[in-house]
Amino acid sequence: MIIHDKQFELFISSNQIQSQIADLAERISADYADKCPLFIGVLNGSFMFASDLLKEVNIPAEITFIKVASYAGMQSTGKARELLGLSQSVxxxxxxxxxxxxxxxxxxxxxxxxxxxxxxASVEVASLLLKPECLQREVDVKYVGFEIPEKFVVGYGLDYDGLGRNLKDIYQLRLD
Known part of the structure; x- marks a missing residue:
């Protein structure tokens, strides 16, 4: 698959993603059974994951979204900028x-x-993907779908300069 000027190959299938989301939702539902958690999706990338995750969570819960950015093209800018904040009290x-x-x-x-x-009262992180080799900060990600190596990925909400978010599978950059 070609996106812009780069070649990508299948990395994680839609079936694998959905299976992992069901497992994460089960764990979250058990952990927050009596708490009515507020899920905060980080836009733009998490919209598909957040939607599918919340469909599987079987406890009372709310969801809202924030928008932050730290990427330009395929490189992190090294800064997190809040673009659109919370509209309700947390x-x-x-x-x-x-x-x-x-x-x-x-x-x-x-x-x-x-x-x-x-x-x-508490804050935990649910991330579909985690790149442990790339961590520059000590961040505890309690709910991880997949740990992946340091490769650029697109699909299922992740993009390369705006394209690829709509793909149901996740693709990795092909290095030839």
Missing amino acids: KDRHVVVVEDIVDSGITMEGIIHQLEQAGV
Whole structure:
């Protein structure tokens, strides 16, 4: 598959993704059974994951979204900028931040810090993908769909300069 000027190959199938999401939702539902958590999806990348995850969560829950960015093309800018903030109070709420991918940890560290400053009762992270080799910050990601190596990926919400988010599978950059 070609996106812009790069060649990508299948990495994680839609079936694998959905199976892992069902497992994560079961764990989250058990952990938050009596808490009515607030899920905060990080746009744009998490929209597919957040939607599918919430469909599988079987406890009372709410969802909202924030928008942050730390990527330009295929490179992290090294900064997390908040573009669109929360529209509701998170004080004393149990929050699960829903992210498509945690790689450097810079963005997630900033989000967690802002939520703690706002007085959340607790905050955990659910990320479809985690790149442990790329972490530059100590960020605890409690709910991880897949740990992946340091490769650029697209699909299922992840993009390359705006394209590829709509793909149902996840593809990795082909290095030939």
